[in-house]
Amino acid sequence: MKLHAVDLRRIAMPLVRPFRTSFGVQTTREVLLVRVVTDVGEGWGECAALAAPVYSSEYVDGAHAVLRDHLVPRVLAEPDLTARGVARTLGGVVGHRMAKAAIETAVLDAELRAHDMSLGSYLGAVRTEVECGVSVGIAESVDELLAEVGEYVDHGYRRIKLKIEPGWDVEPVRAVREAFGDRLQLQVDANTAYDAASSARLEALDEFGLLLIEQPFAEDDLHQHAVLAGRISTPVCLDESITSARAVVEAVRQGACSIVNIKAGRMGGYLESVRVHDVCEAMGVPVWCGGMLETGIGRAANIALAALPNFRLPGDTSASDRYYAEDITDPFVLRDGMLPVPTGPGVGAEPRPDVLRALTIDVETLKR
Template sequence: MKVQAIELRRISLPLVTPFRTSQYTEYERNLLIVQLHTDEGIGWAECSADDVPVYWSEYLDGAVDVITRVLGPALLRAGNLTPATVSEILAPYKGHRTSKCALEAAVLDAWCRSAGISLADHLGAVHTSVPVGVSVAIEDTVEALLERVDEYLEAGYSRIKLKIEPGRDVDTVRAVRSHIGDEVMLQVDGNGAYSLADAQHLARLDEFGLTLVEQPLAFDDLRAHAALARLMRTPICLDESIVSLRAAADAIALGACRVINIKPCRVGGYLESRRIHDLCLGNDVPVWCGGMLESGLGRAANLALAALPGFTMPGDISATERYFAQDITRPFVLSDGRMELPGGPGIGVQPDLEVLDAVTSWRTTIRPD
């Protein structure tokens, strides 16, 4: 397969409600959409970098720059391109995993479409639907948070994840657990807002029967997570710390986690995500698929990944209406706590071009020199 052109679009999708974490608050989701033109067809993907580098070091303007000047031209210079060779071609360029993931995903979509197979089948999926949970942003009051949780439970989500931060943690979790009862799957996400000095405080979360505590400490401190894991009964799950297969292997070996959240955009692509999945499956470490407030393009690709056998816990994929009143693809809906894979070749969806044009603020096309 030969890449003929790479079209990039910056889009903005207003969020139904603001999404607040311990790091920052988003009111709209700005994304970079990739349309890959090849001699065998078109592939679609998105780059899920944030506006500012607070979740990780990458950010949207940086992704635009590196794809336009470095990574995109590298793919255009390649000869016979396959999904498996994308990482090799881009390997000389350090970092920029989110941007690399977007390009690999577009190649995967184009390649699978041309072959008439779904991305899910190509990755090795064993399910046609997956259980999904919902990530609940920090609210100003406990009362507002409980109302939001009630909405999601009524919608049928099978798991609730609370964003927490110092000052909004133990008492907040206690209120939610008391409100929803012991039967509902409940977990929390610190997004690295704590330090090992908070270990005794975090250990108080053990009393609430949580499924896991996600990324409580700094992303680059596996040893501190291992120390915290020895002090808590609740399983530690790593998110920001898992940037590659090697990082996942180190985390498991150190005892820094008992669960792993796999985000393709964080680890550099869906093929690396599958390798991490295989590692965890072989070590009896449950995995689940995280989310980055994706459009329908990223949501469809994440569903394909989440249908692999090791994804035994509900992911942060969620229905379209959780985030957007209007998406660029057909909406994804929740049914009995699960979401159906789209089916069809590639990721199984493509943008509504009229809607895509309406939300596009900038576009460019990268062509061979």
């Protein structure tokens, strides 16, 4: 397959409500989309990077720059490019996994469309629909939190994830557990907000029967995660720390986690995500699919990934209306707590031209 051109498109997606985590508040999701034009058709990918380097070192402006100046020129120069060859082609550029994932996904989308194959089939999906959870940001008050959680429970979400930070942890978790009972699947996500001095707050969460505590400490602090895991009965899950199959082997070996959150952008793409899935399955470690407030492009691909056999917990896949009044693709609609795995060719979703035009703030085209 030969690439003729690559579009780097910036769009701004207003959120239906502010989303607050331990590293800040988002009211609009700025998204970088990658479109490839090849001799067999086109394909789309979505970069998971946020507007600022707060979740990871990557951010939208940086991803745009590295794609424009380094990654895209490399793939355009390839005389015969395949999705499985993208990682090798880009191997000379250190890091920038989210940017690499976006271009790899776009190439994979084009390749699969040319063969009339869905991403789910290609990755090894075993389900036709996936269980959905929802991520709930830090609220202004416990009453506001309970009202928001109540909405999602009424909508049918199978699992609730609460964002926490020191000072917003034990009390809100207790309030949600008391209000909705022990049958509610409940977990928390700290986004690296804790350290050894504040770990007692995390140990206090053990009484609430949580599915897991996600990434309480810094991404490079496997030791502290292992210490916490040895002190509590609640499973410790890693997110930011897991960037490859090799990283997950080391984390499990050290006892730092017993559950893994897989985000394709953080892994460098869906192909490495499948390798992480397979390694975790071999080690008896369940995985689930995390989210980065994706549009329908990234959401479709995440749902396909979440249909693999070792995704044993509801993910952050969520319906389109969880974040956006209008998605750039046909919306993903929750049905009995589930979303259907796309069956169309490629990722199974593509932008609606009118909506895409209305939300676009910039387009840059690079040609061979």
